[in-house]
Amino acid sequence: MRDIIHLFADRDSRDELGLGQIRDALSDALFPGTSTLHTRARYLLLVPWVFQEAAKRLNPTAEVDRMERRLISAIHDSEDYAGLLGMQAGAALKTLPSSIYWSMLRRYRILSDSSLRMQDALILDGQRLGGDDLSDATRHRFHAWSSTMPRAPIGFPTVVAGGFALRHEEAAWLCERILDAVPGTLMAHFAINPPSPDSQAPWAEPSTQYLSGEAKAYLGHARSFSAVMHGAQLLYNLMLAEQHQDAGFDSDRDFVATYRDELDVWAERLPGDVDVEMWNIEDLLVRVHSERGAPVHPRSVRFVRDWRDLLRDTPPAHLLSHPRARKLISDRERHNKGPQARLGNRRRLQSWGGSSGSGAMTFRWSSVRTILTDIHNGLDREPEPDDA
Structure with missing residues (x-):
């Protein structure tokens, strides 16, 4: 569980102000x-390969668990193991990669049937289908996984050649899966246009200027939403820093000065990131409702609208000490977190570590960029003899 907690801590998954649904x-x-x-x-690919191997054994459920745990040391012994789940916990890892990646395996149709549960894939894979024709045993067996998926490397799962480095064939196949399963999305765009390895947000990529259609519309809303709401995130942390300081809690850094400076930078950059007057927040909400299949919580909608309206009426540089802005933040945290709210709660303030969801939203970009970079690095490798 330490590995999972670490992953959450390093990404934009914190939702202190209830913006997570959008x-x-x-x-x-x-x-x-x-x-x-x-x-x-x-x-x-590693997860399907493990399931395919385990399905051949007498006790597939026990075998898949054992093999997934064996993968940890096998990958750790390779040259490319950054991002290994279980780096700290080892074989004692509680949440296995199959549980984390199953939804993605479904979405990209790596599973032959998206409705398959993990136990189904184990038990049904390789089972004979109905019929009397026994002339072709392979054709009349159920395959839980895509029939075009590359084969596991020799020695798998005891040895994982290359660690996380994709062979050319593997990278090309994953690229095809993305283009086939989610065409017209930003994910598909970057499957063709490699992202920069150190870009901080998807809209910072030069290739996005050529976007069109839904991908362009969604990226525009994402950039605007991130830019506008980052001010609320920073003001929330400034208010925490002020109360933390006033309560007499020690800190190695002057967080009040830090967040004041960051708010000044945000206020200066905001007009270049989004035209608050022209940003169609109602179109954003319609798209979000459609994507979720359910409305966003009314209080979240109200908070976003109120914050946007405040920015229309007030220069961003004046929000730092604006009473209405501070009341909006305080009320929102209380409604979102209830008794766990930090503002005005000395006990909760004491445990504040200097940042609570202060980073600008980048919509999983750090994780997605790594996955896309893996694929493009694999595409750049020379095909191996058996990749033909």
Whole structure:
């Protein structure tokens, strides 16, 4: 569980102000099937390979568990193991990669039937289908996984050649899965246009200027939503820093000064990131409702609208000490977190570590960028003799 907690801590998954429903819907539209817990692209092959091997054994349920845990040391012994789930816990890892990646395996049709549960894939894979014709045993067997999936490397799962480094054939196949399963999305765009390895947000990529259609619309809303609401996130943390300081709690850094500076930078950059007057927030909400299949919580909608309206009426640089802005933040945290709210709660303030969801939303970009980079690195490798 330490590995899972670490993954959450390093990504934009904190939801102190109740913005998660909109953030996650935009993330799903831009990068379908992904999660902040996804670390490397080759897991999309490693998990199916493990299940295929386990399905051949007498006790597939026990075998798949054993093999997934064996993978941890096998990958750790390779040259490319960054992003390994279980790096700290080892074989004692509680949440296995199959549980984390199953939804993505479904979304990209790596599973032959998206309705298959893990136990179904284990028990049914390789089973004979109905019929009397026994002339072709392979044709009349159920396959839980895509029939075009590359084969596992020699020695798998005891040895994982290359670790997380994708072979050319594997990368090309995953690229095809993305283009086939989620065409017209930003994920498909980056499957063709490699992202920069150190870009901080998807809209920072030069290739996005050529976007069109739904991908362009969703990315525009994501950038605007991130830019506008980052001010609320920073003001919330400034208010925490002020109360933390006033309560006499020690800190190695002057967080009040830090967040004041960050708010000044945000206020200066905001006009270049989004035209608050022209941003169609109602179109954003319609798209989010459609993506989620359910409305966003009314209080979340009200908070986003109120914050946007405040920015229309007040220069961003004046929000730092604006009473209405501070009341909006305080009320929102109380409604969102209830008794766990930190503002005005000395006990909860004492445990504040200097940042509570202060980073600008990038919609899983760090995780997605790594997966896409894995694929493009694999495509750049020379095909091996048996990749033909």
